[in-house]
Amino acid sequence: KQEVTQIPAALSVPEGENLVLNCSFTDSAIYNLQWFRQDPGKGLTSLLLIQSSQREQTSGRLNASLDKSSGRSTLYIAASQPGDSATYLCAVRGYGQNFVFGPGTRLSVLP
Amino acid sequence: DTGVSQDPRHKITKRGQNVTFRCDPISEHNRLYWYRQTLGQGPEFLTYFQNEAQLEKSRLLSDRFSAERPKGSFSTLEIQRTEQGDSAMYLCASSLDLAEVYGYTFGSGTRLTVV
Numbered sequence: 138k139q140e141v142t143q144i145p146a147a148l149s150v151p152e153g154e155n156l157v158l159n160c161s162f163t164d165s166a167i168y169n170l171q172w173f174r175q176d177p178g179k180g181l182t183s184l185l186l187i188q189s190s191q192r193e194q195t196s197g198r199l200n201a202s203l204d205k206s207s208g209r210s211t212l213y214i215a216a217s218q219p220g221d222s223a224t225y226l227c228a229v230r231g232y233g234q235n236f237v238f239g240p241g242t243r244l245s246v247l248p
Numbered sequence: 249d250t251g252v253s254q255d256p257r258h259k260i261t262k263r264g265q266n267v268t269f270r271c272d273p274i275s276e277h278n279r280l281y282w283y284r285q286t287l288g289q290g291p292e293f294l295t296y297f298q299n300e301a302q303l304e305k306s307r308l309l310s311d312r313f314s315a316e317r318p319k320g321s322f323s324t325l326e327i328q329r330t331e332q333g334d335s336a337m338y339l340c341a342s343s344l345d346l347a348e349v350y351g352y353t354f355g356s357g358t359r360l361t362v363v
Contacts, residue, residue, distance in 0.1 A: 141290070171351045180254075180339060180356035181291070226290050228352075235281060235304065236352065238290030 139164045139231055141239035149245040154217050158242045160210040160227035171236065172201050172212050173226045181226065185212070217246045252355035254340050260361045261330055268326045269358045273342030280323050281352065282315055283339040284308065291339055297323060330362045 140163045150156055160170070169188050173181040185194045185201040187210070193202040200213040210227055224243050228236035253272040261267050273280050278299050283291035294313070296304045299320035309315075312330075317323040327334055337359050341352040 169351065173354070178337075178359065181341075181354040183351060183353065186351040228290070230351075233304070235293040235296055235306075236291075238283075238292070240288070240290045 139237045141237050143239035143242050147243040151247050155215050158212040162208045162229045165205050165208050168230045170210050170229045175224045219246045219248045222246050254355040254358050258359045266328045271323045271340030277342035279343045281341045285337040332362045335362045
């Protein structure tokens with residue numbers, strides 16, 4: 138059974154810092170991995186999708202990497218801003234049809 | 249098309265009542281998923297439709313829960329005889345057939361509070 142963990146559970150940083158969020162998964166047989174952002178009480182917004190054959194994806198200040206063999210992904214946020222404050226969730230899709238989510242990392246960026 | 253729509257956004261109900269939620273996926277997406285999220289946790293898979301066929305159900309989907317997707321368009325999730333443990337955010341997502349390429353698009357969710 139696939140299990141997904143995320144470290145740290147919570148993170149508070151001053152504005153402008155670069156930061157890394159970590160995601161680990163136990164079964165490396167995956168189709169893809171997707172990073173989402175969730176604001177309090179809201180739904181999920183897709184940030185980046187990495188196929189199993191890819192090593193990384195970039196969008197603006199965000200960069201996500203995938204090391205399938207070690208069961209790890211990182212989300213790098215450059216020059217953090219208060220508007221980046223949210224919960225960040227990673228989800229992996231195996232050969233079934235559903236994603237398995239991690240518990241998330243709660244990020245606070247202080248002005 | 250503005251994305252995945254869910255209705256209502258919030259629902260407060262008394263224990264023992266029945267509730268029904270609706271999800272309208274992106275029009276060209278033939279796959280539809282329901283997830284449940286409790287406070288401080290990641291979403292957990294409930295069920296999945298391809299067109300009108302319900303192809304997979306989680307053990308979380310007890311016999312009080314039923315989901316339908318008539319005609320392969322919108323979907324409804326009904327909870328009968330609600331319990332306080334059903335309080336959660338119910339999220340709907342849709343995808344194209346090549347979900348492994350395109351991933352999911354989520355709606356804003358329906359927050360259920362059972363009092």
